[in-house]
Amino acid sequence: xxxxxxxxxxxxxxxxxxxxxxxxxxxxxxxxxxxxxxxxxxxxxxxxxxxxxxxxxxxxxxxxxxxxxxxxxxxxxxxxxxxxxxxxxxxxxxxxxxxxxxxxxxxxxxxxxxxxxxxxxxxxxxxxxxxxxxxxxxxxxxxxxxxxxxxxxxxxxxxxxxxxxxxxxxxxxxxxxxxxxxxxxxxxxxxxxxxxxxxxxxxxxxxxxxxxxxxxxxxxxxxxxxxxxxxxxxxxx
Numbered sequence: 487x488x489x490x491x492x493x494x495x496x497x498x499x500x501x502x503x504x505x506x507x508x509x510x511x512x513x514x515x516x517x518x519x520x521x522x523x524x525x526x527x528x529x530x531x532x533x534x535x536x537x538x539x540x541x542x543x544x545x546x547x548x549x550x551x552x553x554x555x556x557x558x559x560x561x562x563x564x565x566x567x568x569x570x571x572x573x574x575x576x577x578x579x580x581x582x583x584x585x586x587x588x589x590x591x592x593x594x595x596x597x598x599x600x601x602x603x604x605x606x607x608x609x610x611x612x613x614x615x616x617x618x619x620x621x622x623x624x625x626x627x628x629x630x631x632x633x634x635x636x637x638x639x640x641x642x643x644x645x646x647x648x649x650x651x652x653x654x655x656x657x658x659x660x661x662x663x664x665x666x667x668x669x670x671x672x673x674x675x676x677x678x679x680x681x682x683x684x685x686x687x688x689x690x691x692x693x694x695x696x697x698x699x700x701x702x703x704x705x706x707x708x709x710x711x712x713x714x715x716x717x718x719x720x721x722x723x
Contacts, residue, residue: 567613
């Protein structure tokens with residue numbers, strides 16, 4: 487009618503406005519997720535490159551396991567300079583290499599491969615498991631133990647197979663370390679650390695200090711008995 491006011495514009499119901507807002511937010515989230523997905527190389531790339539961190543491997547890889555996850559672990563340990571068989575079986579030697587890697591990476595040296603250890607293995611670019619060969623260890627023992635070099639070599643061979651990174655656990659949660667398998671308590675008495683015990687030169691000289699206290703190999707009774715028994719057998723053959 488003439489003079490009457492124009493009808494007010496129709497307003498969208500509030501629920502429709504909210505629905506549009508939700509759809510828009512979902513679109514933004516999807517776009518952001520797509521960018522993250524693309525930058526990470528898709529769902530398969532990262533997982534394939536970092537097998538230990540994928541859902542295909544257990545949260546903790548540990549002794550007794552035998553599968554592709556252990557094979558990957560051993561390959562990473564070898565890349566870090568470790569000497570071990572890459573056979574997919576998590577045995578004592580693999581655990582020794584894990585313990586030393588953990589110790590030298592500032593992690594708890596318990597021999598079980600948790601997420602922190604896995605990430606450290608992937609991120610490692612050095613050779614923390616590099617060490618002397620058995621031949622070099624033998625030469626150094628003979629240089630230090632001038633009083634009885636062959637017996638000292640025999641003791642070390644029995645204790646660690648002349649492997650500077652040899653570590654064995656004890657029942658009381660301690661470990662023996664290095665060429666002459668120095669016990670945690672012995673290290674404290676000598677004023678040394680686990681890290682030092684894995685240095686073959688330090689370990690050999692520390693063992694000689696122990697020998698000098700009694701001028702015998704009583705600190706390694708089991709290996710000394712085995713060495714003497716072997717020597718007698720050689721003489722009798």
